[in-house]
Amino acid sequence: MQFLSRKARTVLPYTAGEQLRDRQYVKLNTNENPYPPSPRVTEALARVAGDDLRRYPRPDAGLLRAAVAEREGVSPENVFCGNGSDEVLALSFPAFFDGDGAGACFADITYSFYEVFASFFGIPHTVVPLRGDFTLDLAAMQQTPCRGYYIANPNAPTGIGVHRDAMEAFVAAAKDKIVIADEAYMDFFGESLAPLTKRYPNLLVVKTFSKSYSLAGIRCGYAVGDAALIEGLFRMKDCFNSYPVDAVCEAVCTAALSDEGYHQRTTARIVQERERLRGALLALGFTVPKSDANFLFAGRAARSGKEIYTRLKQEGVLVRFWDKPVLRDFCRITVGTPEENDVLLQKLENILK
Numbered sequence: 001m002q003f004l005s006r007k008a009r010t011v012l013p014y015t016a017g018e019q020l021r022d023r024q025y026v027k028l029n030t031n032e033n034p035y036p037p038s039p040r041v042t043e044a045l046a047r048v049a050g051d052d053l054r055r056y057p058r059p060d061a062g063l064l065r066a067a068v069a070e071r072e073g074v075s076p077e078n079v080f081c082g083n084g085s086d087e088v089l090a091l092s093f094p095a096f097f098d099g100d101g102a103g104a105c106f107a108d109i110t111y112s113f114y115e116v117f118a119s120f121f122g123i124p125h126t127v128v129p130l131r132g133d134f135t136l137d138l139a140a141m142q143q144t145p146c147r148g149y150y151i152a153n154p155n156a157p158t159g160i161g162v163h164r165d166a167m168e169a170f171v172a173a174a175k176d177k178i179v180i181a182d183e184a185y186m187d188f189f190g191e192s193l194a195p196l197t198k199r200y201p202n203l204l205v206v207k208t209f210s211k212s213y214s215l216a217g218i219r220c221g222y223a224v225g226d227a228a229l230i231e232g233l234f235r236m237k238d239c240f241n242s243y244p245v246d247a248v249c250e251a252v253c254t255a256a257l258s259d260e261g262y263h264q265r266t267t268a269r270i271v272q273e274r275e276r277l278r279g280a281l282l283a284l285g286f287t288v289p290k291s292d293a294n295f296l297f298a299g300r301a302a303r304s305g306k307e308i309y310t311r312l313k314q315e316g317v318l319v320r321f322w323d324k325p326v327l328r329d330f331c332r333i334t335v336g337t338p339e340e341n342d343v344l345l346q347k348l349e350n351i352l353k
C-alpha cells in the first residue's frame with residue numbers, strides 16, 4: 001500500500017454484477033440483452049478487421065456521431081461518444097462540476113456509479129431519498145441547492161420511469177442548473193428527452209449501446225446536448241484519452257443503428273416478456289413495482305433479498321442483490337428469454353414451497 005496515493009488507498013470503487021464462469025448460469029443479473037445484436041453487426045466486424053485496424057480510429061468518432069445524430073434528430077456537433085456510457089458519465093463530472101461550491105444532486109437509490117464518480121473527482125454531492133413508492137422525489141430535488149442533477153430515467157434498480165412532460169417541467173424549472181438524464185433503459189420506455197435538447201441548453205441526455213442494442217461487450221455510449229456541453233466533454237476526453245471509441249466499436253455501433261427494425265422488434269419482445277414475468281412474480285406473492293426498463297425489482301415479504309438471491313444462485317440462476325437499506329428486501333431481475341424466465345419462475349416456486 002505504501003506506493004499508493006491517498007486517493008488510491010481510500011476510494012470506494014464501483015462493484016459491478018458478478019460475471020461468474022464456474023458453471024452455466026441463467027444470467028439475469030446485469031441487465032444484458034437476451035438476444036444477439038443485429039446480423040449487420042457480424043458483417044461490420046468482418047469488414048473492419050480487413051483494413052481499419054492498423055490505423056488509429058477517428059479521434060472524434062465522426063462516423064458514429066453522424067449516425068447517432070441522424071437517429072436522434074440532431075447535428076453531429078450535438079453528439080459525444082465514449083467508451084461505454086459509464087465513461088461519458090465519468091467525464092461529465094469534471095466537465096460540468098467543480099470541487100468547490102454547489103455540487104451534484106441525485107437520488108439516494110439510483111445508479112451507484114454517480115456517487116463513485118463524484119467522490120473520485122472530488123465533487124460535492126447531495127442525495128435525495130426516493131419516496132415511499134420508490135418514485136423519484138423531483139420536488140425535493142428541485143429544492144436542493146446544487147449546480148446540477150443526475151437522473152437515471154428509467155431509474156435503476158427500481159425500473160420506474162418519469163414521463164416526458166414531468167421531466168420537461170423539471171428541466172425548465174432547473175434553468176441554469178444542468179440536468180443529466182441517464183437514459184440507459186429509455187428504449188424500453190419510449191419517453192426520451194433527446195428531442196428536447198434543442199430547446200434546453202441545460203439538458204444533456206446520455207444513452208448506451210449496452211442494453212437495448214445488445215452490445216454490452218463493445219463498450220459504447222453517447223451524450224446528446226447543446227454544442228457547448230458537448231464541447232466541454234471533448235475538452236475533458238482530450239486531456240485523458242483521445243481515442244476512446246475504437247475502430248471496431250465505431251463500425252459495430254454504426255451497423256447496429258442502421259438496423260432500427262431489428263432493434264425495435266427485440267425491444268418489443270423484451271417489453272412483452274417483462275409484463276408476463278411481472279404478472280407471474282406478482283402471482284408468486286412478490287411485490288414488484290411496475291417497470292419501464294428491461295428488469296424487475298422484486299421483493300417478497302418474510303424472505304430477504306439475500307435468501308432469494310442465494311437460493312437462486314445455488315440453483316444456477318443469477319440475479320442482483322445489494323446488502324443495503326431498502327434494497328436488501330429486493331432482488332433485481334433482468335428480463336431474459338421466455339425460456340430463461342420460465343426456469344427462474346420454476347426455481348422460485350420450488351424455493352418458496
Ligand SMILES: *Cc1c(COP(=O)(O)O)cnc(C)c1O
Pocket residue numbers: 031083084085086087111152156182184207208209210216219220221
Ligand atoms: C448499464 C447502465 C449504464 C452503463 O452503461 P455502459 O454504457 O455499459 O457503460 C449507465 N447508466 C445506467 C443507469 C445503467 O444501468
